[in-house]
Amino acid sequence: MTKTLERAAGIQPGTGARSKRRKNSLTRQRERIGMLASLPALIFVMALMFFPIGFATWLSFEKTNGVYYHFIGIKNYTSIFSSPLVHQVFRTNLKFLIAIPIVITLGSLTSVLLYQEIYGWRFYRLVFFLPSVLSASVTGIIFRTAFTYDGPVNSALKLFGFQPINFLVHANSAIFVISLALVWAGFGYAMLILLSGLTAIDTDIFLAAQVDGAGWWRQFQYIVIPSIRNQLVFVTTINIMYTFTSLFGFIFVMTAGGPLFSTTTVDYLVFQKAFSSQDMGEGSALAILVFGIIALLTLTQAKYLRTDAQD
Amino acid sequence: MQKLTWQMQLLISMVLGSVAISTLWPLFYVLVTSSRTLNDYLNNLYGIPREFTLSNFKILWDNYSLGLAARNTIEVVGISMICCLSLSSLAAFGLAKYPYRGSKYVNWAFIAVMLLPSTVLIIPIYLVLSKLQLVGHLPGLMIVYIATNIPFSVFFLRAAFKAVPDSILEAARIDGAGFFRAFRSIAMPSVLASFTTLAVLQFLGMWNELLYAYLILPDQSTRLLTPALANIGGRYTSNPPLVAAALVITATPTLVLLAFSSKYLVRGVTSGIGSS
Numbered sequence: 001m002t003k004t005l006e007r008a009a010g011i012q013p014g015t016g017a018r019s020k021r022r023k024n025s026l027t028r029q030r031e032r033i034g035m036l037a038s039l040p041a042l043i044f045v046m047a048l049m050f051f052p053i054g055f056a057t058w059l060s061f062e063k064t065n066g067v068y069y070h071f072i073g074i075k076n077y078t079s080i081f082s083s084p085l086v087h088q089v090f091r092t093n094l095k096f097l098i099a100i101p102i103v104i105t106l107g108s109l110t111s112v113l114l115y116q117e118i119y120g121w122r123f124y125r126l127v128f129f130l131p132s133v134l135s136a137s138v139t140g141i142i143f144r145t146a147f148t149y150d151g152p153v154n155s156a157l158k159l160f161g162f163q164p165i166n167f168l169v170h171a172n173s174a175i176f177v178i179s180l181a182l183v184w185a186g187f188g189y190a191m192l193i194l195l196s197g198l199t200a201i202d203t204d205i206f207l208a209a210q211v212d213g214a215g216w217w218r219q220f221q222y223i224v225i226p227s228i229r230n231q232l233v234f235v236t237t238i239n240i241m242y243t244f245t246s247l248f249g250f251i252f253v254m255t256a257g258g259p260l261f262s263t264t265t266v267d268y269l270v271f272q273k274a275f276s277s278q279d280m281g282e283g284s285a286l287a288i289l290v291f292g293i294i295a296l297l298t299l300t301q302a303k304y305l306r307t308d309a310q311d
Numbered sequence: 312m313q314k315l316t317w318q319m320q321l322l323i324s325m326v327l328g329s330v331a332i333s334t335l336w337p338l339f340y341v342l343v344t345s346s347r348t349l350n351d352y353l354n355n356l357y358g359i360p361r362e363f364t365l366s367n368f369k370i371l372w373d374n375y376s377l378g379l380a381a382r383n384t385i386e387v388v389g390i391s392m393i394c395c396l397s398l399s400s401l402a403a404f405g406l407a408k409y410p411y412r413g414s415k416y417v418n419w420a421f422i423a424v425m426l427l428p429s430t431v432l433i434i435p436i437y438l439v440l441s442k443l444q445l446v447g448h449l450p451g452l453m454i455v456y457i458a459t460n461i462p463f464s465v466f467f468l469r470a471a472f473k474a475v476p477d478s479i480l481e482a483a484r485i486d487g488a489g490f491f492r493a494f495r496s497i498a499m500p501s502v503l504a505s506f507t508t509l510a511v512l513q514f515l516g517m518w519n520e521l522l523y524a525y526l527i528l529p530d531q532s533t534r535l536l537t538p539a540l541a542n543i544g545g546r547y548t549s550n551p552p553l554v555a556a557a558l559v560i561t562a563t564p565t566l567v568l569l570a571f572s573s574k575y576l577v578r579g580v581t582s583g584i585g586s587s
Binding site for chain 2: 035036042045046047119120123133134141142193252253270284294
């Protein structure tokens with residue numbers, strides 16, 4: 001990233017070696033224009049993203065209901081770390097990770113088949129991506145309706161002689177249904193990302209492998225997977241982040257966090273603390289914790305991405 | 312890659328076909344259900360509908376003010392998109408072609424908050440907006456949408472503007488074109504495809520957003536579509552055709568957009584990561 005920027009700066013007339021002495025007025029004018037052009041966007045982001053992060057950090061050391069503020073040090077953090085509810089909520093989040101291997105497996109298999117231009121591949125590409133453009137509340141309501149006690153899924157179960165299951169009132173079956181919705185809504189996105197990696201592979205390598213007698217499965221294992229490593233890392237981290245930060249819409253319309261907090265995730269708990277209850281200090285401490293997890297994931301991803309393939 | 316045998320092809324087509332059906336069937340079922348009366352639906356849940364009616368849509372429009380919600384949504388999404396796209400293109404063009412001391416850090420600032428989840432922001436943003444008396448007013452939500460969409464937009468457009476050759480811009484400058492002239496007549500037309508892609512992505516993101524919309528506009532009179540849908544879906548579980556109609560109203564614009572812009576969407580989705 002730095003290199004590109006410096007290179008870009010080097011192209012500009014008037015900078016480079018000459019700028020070391022004294023910038024001519026034209027260059028200075030161009031710099032002023034660049035600054036003015038990016039200022040409005042920067043102000044928005046400073047005011048509504050950077051300032052809130054700082055504000056949230058400060059709030060996390062306060063006891064507050066939004067009107068009165070009272071400094072209590074790290075008490076919010078100690079109380080969330082020792083709270084059984086927070087532990088349970090994080091365990092719930094971990095359970096939702098089950099959707100990720102399914103998304104990755106489905107995504108990589110379908111993307112390879114599309115890459116091979118299997119019959120009807122354009123149709124599949126559009127159809128599999130279709131759920132990705134739907135709102136989480138739309139997907140959530142569709143799945144909730146499908147899995148209610150007298151819904152279509154239970155009718156199908158009864159047809160095959162099984163007992164109907166009350167999916168959404170038991171914690172684990174509710175998590176199963178929500179994960180299914182996540183897979184349904186998410187694997188098309190993974191598929192497209194992986195497909196973009198596949199199209200970059202040099203096709204000669206497959207010819208070479210065929211000469212050496214490698215079959216379809218071996219080519220998939222030893223050529224395809226290593227070649228789309230970057231995309232796999234990206235899709236995995238994005239999905240983990242998603243699990244910790246963006247389940248709100250699904251939970252909100254499908255179970256509202258219940259029964260008894262058993263499907264409440266971290267982002268849903270932050271929402272509840274912000275809105276329903278008056279515990280904004282503890283909510284902020286939780287939000288900062290989520291922020292830390294996301295930062296850690298982003299840095300890990302950057303470490304595992306092969307930089308030579310970038311930019 | 313090695314071609315698959317025709318037996319394999321057939322097997323795979325059957326598997327992919329059933330996955331495609333599992334994707335399309337729920338949507339089709341929702342569409343059909345939305346135009347049935349409750350009685351007809353209850354008599355024969357999965358059968359072929361006997362009567363066709365638009366009364367569900369009319370009920371939603373008249374009694375649950377979904378028309379108002381749709382208008383609010385269009386207003387918020389429209390104004391936010393116009394503001395966000397103009398601010399982002401200006402900033403991206405400036406950062407790409409008019410670098411200044413510290414522009415590197417400005418660029419990093421945008422990248423740093425690109426993936427910031429709304430979970431981190433909801434409490435402080437809610438407090439700030441309520442202090443400014445903007446909770447419950449459409450502009451409150453607009454400024455949140457504008458700000459949270461800027462980082463990715465700048466990142467995305469900056470890459471597009473960088474690909475515009477300097478020689479063309481230099482030639483325009485010699486011909487006397489200033490910043491805005493160069494921006495409007497040369498830079499924007501050459502990044503039009505990327506710009507369209509970004510606009511589509513922004514529309515989808517804002518139209519489908521639920522958390523901020525629910526938090527910042529809680530009143531019936533200013534409610535947007537997604538919170539209204541969540542509300543109807545939670546309250547009228549015993550009237551599936553009504554809920555289905557609400558689903559259709561919310562989902563149709565995004566599906567129509569996908570139908571017309573899948574080319575741009577595919578590009579947009581796959582461009583975020585450094586692969587080429």
